[in-house]
Amino acid sequence: MGRVQARKLGFATLPLVEIAHPFGLRTRAEVREMAEGCIDTIAKLAGTKAVE
Amino acid sequence: MNSNATASKVLPAVLLDAPDDLDEINRLYRAKRWSDGLPIVPPTPARVERMLEGADGRDRNDIVALLAPAFNAATVERIAINAVMAGCDASLVPPLLAAVEAIAVPEFNLQALQATTNSVAVWIVVNGPAAAALEFNGTFNCLGEGAWANATLGRALRLVLRNVGGALPGDLDRATHGQPGKYTFCCAENEAANPWQPLHVERNLAREQSAVTVIGAEGTMNMNSHSKDADELLRVFAETIVHPPSNEYTHGGEPWIILGPEHAEILDRGGYSKADVKQALWEATKMHGRRMAKRDFARAVQSREAELGDIGPDTLLPIARRAGDIGLIVAGGPGTHSVYVPCFGNSRAVTRTFVAVDASGRAS
Numbered sequence: 233m234g235r236v237q238a239r240k241l242g243f244a245t246l247p248l249v250e251i252a253h254p255f256g257l258r259t260r261a262e263v264r265e266m267a268e269g270c271i272d273t274i275a276k277l278a279g280t281k282a283v284e
Numbered sequence: 285m286n287s288n289a290t291a292s293k294v295l296p297a298v299l300l301d302a303p304d305d306l307d308e309i310n311r312l313y314r315a316k317r318w319s320d321g322l323p324i325v326p327p328t329p330a331r332v333e334r335m336l337e338g339a340d341g342r343d344r345n346d347i348v349a350l351l352a353p354a355f356n357a358a359t360v361e362r363i364a365i366n367a368v369m370a371g372c373d374a375s376l377v378p379p380l381l382a383a384v385e386a387i388a389v390p391e392f393n394l395q396a397l398q399a400t401t402n403s404v405a406v407w408i409v410v411n412g413p414a415a416a417a418l419e420f421n422g423t424f425n426c427l428g429e430g431a432w433a434n435a436t437l438g439r440a441l442r443l444v445l446r447n448v449g450g451a452l453p454g455d456l457d458r459a460t461h462g463q464p465g466k467y468t469f470c471c472a473e474n475e476a477a478n479p480w481q482p483l484h485v486e487r488n489l490a491r492e493q494s495a496v497t498v499i500g501a502e503g504t505m506n507m508n509s510h511s512k513d514a515d516e517l518l519r520v521f522a523e524t525i526v527h528p529p530s531n532e533y534t535h536g537g538e539p540w541i542i543l544g545p546e547h548a549e550i551l552d553r554g555g556y557s558k559a560d561v562k563q564a565l566w567e568a569t570k571m572h573g574r575r576m577a578k579r580d581f582a583r584a585v586q587s588r589e590a591e592l593g594d595i596g597p598d599t600l601l602p603i604a605r606r607a608g609d610i611g612l613i614v615a616g617g618p619g620t621h622s623v624y625v626p627c628f629g630n631s632r633a634v635t636r637t638f639v640a641v642d643a644s645g646r647a648s
Contacts, residue, residue, distance in 0.1 A: 233353060233399060233455075233456050233458075236353070236354055236450065236456065237352075237353060237354070237355065240354055240355035240356070241355060
């Protein structure tokens with residue numbers, strides 16, 4: 233949906249990070265693990281390196 | 285045009301080299317996901333041209349709205365194509381164009397309605413003289429099958445929502461269950477049986493105008509009560525409406541009531557105006573925050589703090605921000621029934637006028 237909407241609204245190259253769904257039943261720790269798994273990708277898309 | 289988005293280039297409809305066989309065409313539409321799951325009427329150029337005669341002279345390339353979540357342009361022609369597929373008469377094009385315009389108004393919140401996991405469908409209520417002229421049903425079985433106008437207008441709007449708005453189940457439409465109203469959900473108000481103002485007059489239109497109102501409806505709950513006492517009737521309605529896992533309590537919504545003519549008459553005889561009915565229901569449906577699940581209550585706190593201030597477990601949460609936000613129409617035939625229509629919460633009904641056209645496509 234993010235990609236379709238970005239393209240339609242004129243931001244075809246908008247950087248997006250994909251997070252697998254659903255995570256409604258995941259524990260807080262599991263969600264944190266998922267979030268941490270995205271840090272490098274987010275940093276890469278933002279053009280910076282992740283800080284440990 | 286009605287949207288916050290900017291129209292990109294609109295491509296005209298493309299002619300498809302289709303087999304000259306209805307079954308084959310329907311197999312193609314099924315494979316392409318261009319149908320709602322029911323057989324369609326093939327939108328041949330001749331049929332689309334006839335449908336466009338109902339557009340009262342509007343240019344086929346006019347953009348009526350950009351529809352979320354795909355933000356494709358709903359042109360008059362694209363809407364007409366979907367109207368053909370749904371089986372509409374050309375006379376239904378004006379209310380269909382009005383409905384498409386209405387769903388794109390920001391307060392309707394189409395993006396959320398189209399993409400949510402909720403079961404929400406778009407319910408169309410038709411008011412004014414065109415309702416009878418176009419044979420919309422607002423009496424017996426008005427939410428059921430049998431009336432061509434109800435069935436095909438609601439279906440056409442759903443096809444537009446899918447084929448133009450891009451809400452395909454499992455893709456951009458993330459509904460967990462959906463509901464049967466996503467095939468079609470349309471009725472007229474039974475204005476003759478309404479002891480008060482009909483919906484469009486309540487919404488500042490003249491009685492002689494015709495209008496569609498679009499509503500983000502989550503379903504229907506029948507309320508069968510043989511009570512002849514107005515206060516008692518309102519009490520049992522209120523007890524039906526109160527349910528903790530409700531979007532209305534989470535966000536301060538816009539629940540709707542369809543009063544059957546008999547119940548409307550009982551309330552009127554009991555001395556209740558339409559505003560009185562809304563006020564009484566608003567008061568009687570306040571619910572303690574503690575009745576909600578903890579996570580749902582936390583969402584309500586987050587969503588309604590600005591409206592209600594500090595919210596605690598003992599706070600009585602109103603179902604809507606104001607009594608006037610409760611929607612009410614009179615519809616149906618004789619019988620001891622009314623209907624509660626729970627709604628999406630973050631959506632407001634929108635009304636748009638239309639002018640009926642006669643068989644030749646002229647305004648009438």
